[in-house]
Amino acid sequence: MMKRQDYKRVDFILKKIYYDLSTAGAYLGPDKLYQVLKAKGVKNVGKHSIRSWLQNQDNYSLQKPARKTFEKAKVVVAGIDDQFDADLADLSSLSKENGDSEDIYYFTTQNSSTKANIAERVIQTIKNMMFRYFTKQKTHCYIDVLQDIVKSYNATPHRSLNNIAPKDVKLADIWAYMYLKPRKMKSKRTVTPYHYKRNDIVRLSHKNMIFDRSYDEHFTREIFKISQRMRMQAICVYVIKDFMDQPVRGHFYECELQRVNKDEDALWFIHFVEKKIKKAQTKW
Template sequence: MAEDVIQSIYDNPSKLAAFFGAKKNHKVLQNSGVQKPAIHKIRRWLQKQDDYSLEKPARRRFTRAKVVVSDINEQWDVDLADMQSLSKENGARYLLVAIDIFSRFARVYPLKNKTGKEVAKGLEQMFQSAQPKKIRSDAGSEFKNAYVKNLFKVRNIYHHIALNEVKANYVERLNKTLKVLIWRFLARKRTKRYTDILPKLVESYNSTPHRSINNVAPKDVNENNSADIWAYMYLKPRKQSALKSLKNTINKAKTLYRYKIGQLVRLSHQRKPFTRVYNEQWTYEVFKISRRFQMQSIPLYREVDLLGEEVLGNWYQAEIQPIDRHENALWEIQKVLKTRRINNKTQCLVKWTGYSDKFNSWVDKSEVKNL
């Protein structure tokens, strides 16, 4: 039987390609004198193996939908830069950093802490000079609290929380640039105090031409040149190789979807801190695809857990992994919480490995197996 042949290779540490993926196992089987299962059968068998799907390397680089803005202050990215190592000399533990996605104009405000009240105070100071229509941040509690929510409500600002691995990527890039500038200054001047010159560093950043906006400085972006800058950012001619690559990406996407609605999948740990059991790259918990759609010709998916509760966020194909769970598949129990007797049957309340307490359930003791 094909599955027995695959298992005899995969399960034996002394065999070539033991615990490897489909291609390696297929090659070993091709070079052996035994039955040679087709590679799709090997892939299908591996989808049933928890150890394989949990530890499969997760891709970090793949085509993502882009943020497209049409004008200045349409959307800001905001984040906190951690400066706790220099707090004693500067009186600030964090920097509240904001960047206008269209003009790349930066705003920075030192914070004593990252409480909601302090963050709201910093945002209010930024809004004195300009106010965006939308703000994007990560899911940190510093942006998800009553003080900040109320500020956004009063000022009629839409708050979008980025749930994917990249998060608010424009401001995260700015954070890195800002820290490099600060540390270079500190090393040059043999000091640990930067807050006195922070406004000058930010002003220098805003006065420096940016390649991404046609070598215009952020402070010089205005109503008179915004149309030209928008055209440069989104309509500029691409090199032939880049255009060809883009066309190939779109053509691949137009083949539509790799996965079906209702299909069981694991989700990448790089996106969200799900419960980990070992050092797995994918969720131990299994989810079900509930919806699929396209954004900028890129396939995206929505999922629900096995109780039907929706998982937040849209997921790219590279962030989900299909698995095969047949009817008689075993589900690992982390702990038996208690037992009871009903209708002459002993039942166990069990906590399932990799699942939250909401999944705790009663099962007949006769169905519990020791492996």
């Protein structure tokens, strides 16, 4: 953190550039601002000071791009039937030729961006088989043959299972694959230090939408506090809480958080009005 006197000096310099649209570097990131200051001959304002100042500017921290791909903890299971992977196969466009059935019962994870990658791959293969069947039989009715398609899939040898069909997999095969198969030696992972400390104030990244744009708000207007930090498979994860000390469910990776310099007594703007309550005047 910068000293109060240093922050006032940096704040005075950067506000004159960042908020003046007639000046180079207006409303841009720390690298561009640093280049502009360097070209103007301004000294003693480094990139760290610029980033620290930008953390206090809502217009920057809300629109700051959020990383979409980063290392996540692996899912480790103990054996067969320990955990199941499920996903929705959307065939609603074929409902008219399958008894108008559109009932969908499903559940989602807390993190909607988490994908059921194995289930998605199985669904892709099943759909490929179905639509080839449709082309051959000149129909889009699959209800009568769906179980046959699944049975055929489960009887087909899989390369990822050492060319064993799913229906023939036994505990001994899983044990051999997990523990007896020679594996490549991996280099020892260096333990990365924590990026955030307890009680740091952070924003939480919005879940990525399909058509989000770089100028959209990528982080929440609401801010949170870091309450705990830990490592999962050497990856830093955090637990956060709101300003009423209510915990937020789940663990969050560093790339899903952004530190901000925000005073608890700062002025807050109303984003939208969710509901209005009408009050009637009563005379007695």
